[in-house]
Amino acid sequence: MHSVQYFPEVIPLFEAYTYLTQRFAVDRTADRIRYYESRKDQISHKKWTYFERIAELQNELDELIAADGLLEHYFTPLKTKEHMPDRRPITLGGMLLYPPPGFEYPFSFEGLMKYCEGAEQQALLDCYYGATLAPFYTDNCEMDKVSMSFIISAVNSILVDTEDKWAIIDCISNPLEHLEKLRPIVTRVIDYIKEKSVEFSDIIAEEMGAFCAPNAVFGNLGSIMHAEIRPKDFASAKAFVSLLSFNGVELSYKLESLEYNRIVLGIFLNTIIELRSEENNADVHIKLLKMLSDRNRFKILHELCGRESYGQELADKFGGARSGIYYHLEKLLGYGLIDVRMTEYRTLYKMNRQNVYDNLTALRDYLVDGWKPENAE
Secondary structure, three states: OOOOEEEEEEOHHHHHHHHHHHOOOOOOHHHHHHHOHHHHHHOOHHHHHHHHHHHHHHHHHHHHOOOOHHHHHHHOOOOEOOOOOOOOOOOHHHHHHOOOOOOOOOOOHHHHHHHHHHOOHHHHHHHHHHHHHHHHOOOOOOHHHOOHHHHHHHHHHHEOOHHHHHHHHHHHHOHHHHHHHHHHHHHHHHHHHHHHHHHHHHHHHHHHHHHOOOOHHHHHHHHHHOOOOOHHHHOOOEEEEEOOOOOOEEEEEOOOOOOEEEEEEEOOHHHHHHHHHOOOOHHHHHHHHHHHOOHHHHHHHHHOOOOOEOHHHHHHHHOOOHHHHHHHHHHHHHOOOEEEEEOOOOEEEEEOHHHHHHHHHHHHHHHOOOOOHHHOO
16 A cells, blocks of 8 residues: 655644745735636535635735735846746745755754755755756756856856856855745744644545545645656655645655655645546537627737736727626626636736736637647547
8 A cells, every 4th residue: 555654744844935925926825726616616615714814814915915026136036048838946045944855854044054065065056956947947956066167057058147147146155044035034934833733633644644645635736736656766755735836736856866855745736636527518618608608808808918908908998887897797707717816906807828828728629529739640
């Protein structure tokens, strides 16, 4: 019987890493939760309440942690020459806070400081490379080739702005100095997560009990990763849970092998797997088509591709009352097809192109049973 060692406690340091890395990103946890709003009738009221509570938790942290110059410097996504939609954005602070593979449970900010103080430079280089730059390489770089000169070359080829290049190299060269600057921000987030995470103990036990059942965890991971999972690769892995990852998975390799030593699981992975298993239901796609069949709504969605707009501007362009425009916007929001951003003066809307793409791709795959042109004889 294959299983993994499972720890049901939330790791406040990992939650701080997740929250702060997303702080100025486009597709945040609250956006992913909104994507499922149109399907909340397929989720128990209890679970949907917890979905919303996670989004509220993120919003509460936004109010608690002021967007000052320090926060913006360390957690504004760095501009890259290539867009990686399925990865967290590269941030200086995210790189520094990413839990190294050799960093053992229990995890704490002080423990991270001590680890960085005592770790060999090669271990830190491997960690910082893996946390930020490795996804941009299609060919896996052997860890013994990750030197400072290699990272400098990688940074130069991946990042756009020269200032960002020097900033990331400085953080890698002097991690303790920069972690000390981040201490007040990180400890505030950690303290808040510690206080609030107790609210989720029941749902964590319920969700993770199903996901991490003996023999089930590997099939579940395979379903998420769209790959065959070999239990032997997880022989010594420890599984942890995350609130703000929601439906994400973080895998950490041992430095000396290709075996995993740590898995961090979003608490609602099991529910999301169940919802995805129902996505081939024709009714889901019919509802989407009905929602998009309104001429004005369809035109509004297209108008919001690549640009922000607000209710009155859309009403002026397409005619009709603002109340009608807001009705259409609420429908699009309900399906996660657009995002909303509040400013001091306006409420701005923009297409969530990833969600539009995912929905229409799922519709296409349903209609043609997954057929692709390259499969044609």
